[in-house]
Amino acid sequence: MQPISRRTVLAGASALVAGPALARADRWARVVAAARRYDQLHAILVAHRGRTVVAEAFRGDGLDAPANVKSVSKSIVALLLGAAIDRGVVPSVEARLAEVAPRLIPTDAEPQVYELTLQDLVTLRAGLERTSGSNYGAWIASDNWVADALSRPFVAEPGGRMLYSTGSFHVLGAALAEASGRDLLTLTRDWLGDPLGIQVPPWTRDPQGYYMGGNQMALSPRAMLRIGNLMRRGGRWQDARILPRAWVEACLTPVTTSPYSGLGYGYGWFVTQTSAGRLGLARGYGGQIIAVAPDAEAVVAITSDPTQPARSGGYFGDLLSLIAEEVLAAT
Template identity: 60%
Template sequence: MPSTTGLPTRRGFLAMTAAAASVAGRPLFAQTATGWGGAVDMARGFDQFHALVISHRGETVLAERVRGPALDRAVNVKSVSKTIVAAVLGAALDRGVAPGVDARLGDVAPSLIPSGADARVRDITLGDLCTMQAGLERTSGSNYGSWVSSRNWVANALSRPMVAAPGSRMLYSTGSVHVLGAALSVASGESLLAMTRDWIGRPLGIEVPAWTRDPQGYYLGGNEMALTPDAMIRFAEMYRRDGAGVLSNGWVRASLSRRTSSPFSGLDYGYGWFLGRSQGAQIALARGYGGQIIGFAPELELSFAITSDPTRPATSGGYFGDLMRLIDREIIPAARMA
């Protein structure tokens, strides 16, 4: 079926990767595409690394699996899911499900707020949740296990103590994005899975498998979604192409503007995207545990997807730092030279 967004079709991607894999046991692009082979060679040195796909000027120029699942398999993208939920928020706002990012939780989904929550919880905005600036104690890191073991994930996240004023600073917390997904479900009457499939997956021509749900049936916002590398590239290309008719131009521009910054990596953060520069080029990254990355550089017409072992950490001072050097030293320079 032809793509309505101008993105490459899934069938074309799979045919391309099958043909690439048939050449001397190594992908064709790693051998013949000027400049791209250096990225593959560097990536092979990372034992957590699984696959790399690069799109340049709207064409997939490299699709390399080093280890791990085949390129046509959906893989757990971990916290890249947060960026997908941010896209669902944009689509919801485009459809009038909520009046804007400044809409308060107490107005959009008051039924989610537990009776014992801090009074300020009502004033947390959808934008605060999306940028993880709710001000509530984090549910990620050492708190993640107890949070997902609780009987009510939304109530547990919203009952935590306020440790910062809402909207004041980033406190990386999957619970905040989970509450956002639940709030959008309440406001729209649709599950997060249905919204993701209908508003993002269908127009991009990608499949979104069902994933984890909490005890109340809300799909986990912010973790555990699965996508193929092809779907990851399509998602990146949607943003790179200013929404590609799937999201409004205004939402894309707002998403790529700084709202806060990460206390861990130092990168700026918009609505779902880490923002920075590489070799002078603006880049936007969706980042997931273990080294899952969707990224793009608008001025270079470049998009890329990286998958890695989802069971091992990838810190800014460790493997994620390695991937940033891969982007900075190989991928961005190759795009400039191509």
């Protein structure tokens, strides 16, 4: 029998090491192939254990240019609320709007408005008639978005069922601006943008000058991925704590349920369960997504055509399947 050479042993060892690595690369290639099938999808980034494993831009302006992330803005404002509480800008999530920003409340508001808490707003359980959906156009055509949102009739008890309403987050953003004495753009840059090293360009303001609290922010896909990794690590970025771990947990712990998608909803973030564990979602119109899977140590950032709808039974459902069946399976 011929002796086995050292070269043969080393080659065999290399093959054993390379085998799993090649298998992983093949799984990520399948994720890219699956994402490519969707005409609405512009860009996708995937990070596993902090390392970027997928970075593809099929359409749009690429991975580094800001994209309109639509209602992902709501999830960002929820993070700013956690930062404001941590800094003592507002006392707690149970604080009433009337305590934090009394001058926002219109003089003809119903008595219940004075009892609304920041928690009611960040969980979309204010009980006021929605400003989203068919009411959105009239709301943004009004001459005072905050007053209009707070002057609408109550259709549910505050703290009761979820009523998806951009106006609730716009009021919350305005309250943070009032309490801090700084506009929402400055807060976003100071409390998230600068620590994470991401750009946050100016976005839409209302007639009173308040930056829109629940829509129209612009973030690059890479910036979205960093926010997702911040959430995955419980509020830490590199060696610094940016957000309290307890706040991140509250964002990813459902307190109510969306009547449209059936997804749970925590503090500004949708939540569901997959075979790989909990999945938190910042979700915007058209298919803008930051997905965080803490148990699988995975983060996904997706941008899509912001002019086309992405419903739970359609394209958004396809994206959830892509994340759960391809991305998380590959981890």
